[in-house]
């Protein structure tokens with residue numbers, strides 16, 4: 001049971017609070033061209049609970065972005081199902097917002113505030129006045145209230161990332177999807193953004209599905225990590241990483257966990273037996 005549910009009895013919760021927000025069931029994804037079919041993932045299953053920070057981790061080409069796009073509704077599975085609050089995902093919708101790495105593509109002719117308001121207005125989620133209030137609320141949360149009237153080209157990379165996050169959260173999606181959002185930032189800014197994302201999560205408690213190929217970033221950002229095997233992606237293991245945050249960096253437990261994940265990802269061992277000795281309370285190996 002996740003943190004959000006603690007303190008409630010089952011009878012006080014709405015039915016949808018008891019089921020996972022997202023259910024990915026035996027999902028296989030393919031790209032088809034005239035010449036060939038590329039299988040990106042093979043029978044991948046996982047469930048994301050409310051307020052999880054769920055990370056998809058795996059080597060380049062294992063299908064992380066493709067999985068995220070299928071959850072977003074841009075790609076349909078060739079087999080299996082994706083359910084959001086119990087309903088099958090068939091197309092994109094405002095209940096799933098994606099933050100890509102290319103947040104440099106904020107329309108440059110709109111101010112920061114207008115950029116955040118835009119999806120709210122375009123999706124007819126809110127009227128102008130409410131959209132403006134909501135935009136300012138989330139800009140405040142990411143520490144950019146003073147830059148509401150600035151234009152994107154006057155912002156640093158980290159600030160643009162914050163605008164993209166504010167814009168996504170302002171839509172109050174059921175799940176926030178992030179595909180390597182900090183990969184293009186310099187190391188220090190990336191670290192700062194990880195810290196801020198965790199602080200923001202403490203305040204807002206959104207549900208996050210986060211893609212990375214950095215083991216360290218997965219351990220810091222996630223409370224649960226799904227390890228995917230190389231192309232085509234299959235589930236290799238799921239790891240509980242709740243106890244790690246930025247303060248864990250460099251610690252012995254953190255290092256051991258990172259090494260262990262590295263071995264699991266790159267198949268140097270088949271490890272189910274030795275997992276507990278390296279301190280994973282509840283690692284689940286799926287072979």
Ligand SMILES: Nc1ncnc2c1ncn2[C@@H]1O[C@H](COP(=O)(O)OP(=O)(O)OP(=O)(O)O)[C@@H](O)[C@H]1O
Nearest residue numbers: 031038040059060061062063064065066067213231
């Ligand atoms: N538009 C496309 N057409 C054909 N094949 C594609 C397409 N996009 C991705 N693929 C293939 O699908 C597989 C999964 O790609 P995907 O981009 O999901 O991987 P990834 O895990 O996100 O990798 P990275 O960490 O490099 O971003 C790869 O083999 C890739 O070559």
Ligand SMILES: [Mg+2]
Nearest residue numbers: 064065066179
């Ligand atoms: Mg990718």
